[in-house]
Amino acid sequence: GQQVMQIPQYQHVQEGEDFTTYCNSSTTLSNIQWYKQRPGGHPVFLIQLVKSGEVKKQKRLTFQFGEAKKNSSLHITATQTTDVGTYFCAGRNQGGKLIFGQGTELSVKP
Amino acid sequence: NAGVMQNPRHLVRRRGQEARLRCSPVKGHSHVYWYRQLPEEGLKFMVYLQKENIIDESGMPKERFSAEFPKEGPSILRIQQVVRGDSAAYFCASSPDLEGEKLFFGSGTQLSVL
Numbered sequence: 001g002q003q004v005m006q007i008p009q010y011q012h013v014q015e016g017e018d019f020t021t022y023c024n025s026s027t028t029l030s031n032i033q034w035y036k037q038r039p040g041g042h043p044v045f046l047i048q049l050v051k052s053g054e055v056k057k058q059k060r061l062t063f064q065f066g067e068a069k070k071n072s073s074l075h076i077t078a079t080q081t082t083d084v085g086t087y088f089c090a091g092r093n094q095g096g097k098l099i100f101g102q103g104t105e106l107s108v109k110p
Numbered sequence: 111n112a113g114v115m116q117n118p119r120h121l122v123r124r125r126g127q128e129a130r131l132r133c134s135p136v137k138g139h140s141h142v143y144w145y146r147q148l149p150e151e152g153l154k155f156m157v158y159l160q161k162e163n164i165i166d167e168s169g170m171p172k173e174r175f176s177a178e179f180p181k182e183g184p185s186i187l188r189i190q191q192v193v194r195g196d197s198a199a200y201f202c203a204s205s206p207d208l209e210g211e212k213l214f215f216g217s218g219t220q221l222s223v224l
Contacts, residue, residue: 102152
């Protein structure tokens with residue numbers, strides 16, 4: 001079945017350093033979404049990408065959707081302690097089901 | 111506006127008992143999804159329902175697990191004869207009528223099986 005792989009599983013950075021997480025799907029996606037889950041919390045929607053090659057920015061966060069619509073990335077510039085949490089990508093296949101990656105847990109040392 | 115409401119927040123059951131997890135979606139949302147999360151793991155899709163219909167239950171074990179989303183009332187995820195391996199956080203999410211919309215998650219139910 002369809003798989004969505006996300007790397008790395010963990011990332012520890014010093015405050016101010018950049019951070020990137022990558023997401024790859026075994027099949028072409030109709031769209032991809034990104035969510036953030038704070039420790040002890042629930043996933044919260046960040047953004048959705050639909051078009052091939054699309055790039056979207058939210059302040060220090062940059063999201064990309066690959067040309068083949070099979071991969072995506074989230075890049076955070078100059079991390080802050082408030083960025084701590086687990087970032088999930090979620091790919092929607094042609095049938096409409098949303099499949100989540102395993103997530104990347106980000107810790108930021110002040 | 112109330113978000114997705116899940117209850118109970120914590121549920122403790124002994125092996126062999128039944129667990130019933132409730133989820134009230136955002137008002138006006140007719141799509142409900144259930145996900146299961148183990149510590150330090152991702153969200154594993156279980157089932158996708160619309161009002162009175164199961165659309166996709168491919169992620170749900172065939173035995174002991176069932177889900178419903180009646181015309182009136184909350185969505186229910188039911189686990190019969192629980193085993194220790196059922197211990198996990200169960201998240202419910204809802205979305206509006208249109209497919210492709212973002213999911214709104216509830217706070218989850220932490221199920222502990224003794």
